Amino acid sequence: MRKQTNKKPQLFTAGERKAAGLAILAAIILTLSGQALEAMMRPSLGLYDANTAAVASIPNVIEAQPIAGV
Numbered sequence: 454m455r456k457q458t459n460k461k462p463q464l465f466t467a468g469e470r471k472a473a474g475l476a477i478l479a480a481i482i483l484t485l486s487g488q489a490l491e492a493m494m495r496p497s498l499g500l501y502d503a504n505t506a507a508v509a510s511i512p513n514v515i516e517a518q519p520i521a522g523v
Contacts, residue, residue, distance in 0.1 A: 465473070
């Protein structure tokens with residue numbers, strides 16, 4: 454007796470699916486490594502980059518106020 458198989462026709466070959474998977478994986482790795490490198494190499498923002506609770510106020514400096522009557 455012959456065994457019946459219900460195979461669907463494949464749109465892509467196994468090699469094409471493997472190449473696409475590797476391309477997606479490479480894109481993900483490249484993106485994540487770029488983001489990690491950017492986070493390590495970004496310029497310092499000075500006081501704006503620090504935690505506001507940890508930054509002491511600068512002595513003799515007052516906050517900017519709008520000019521009255523303009």
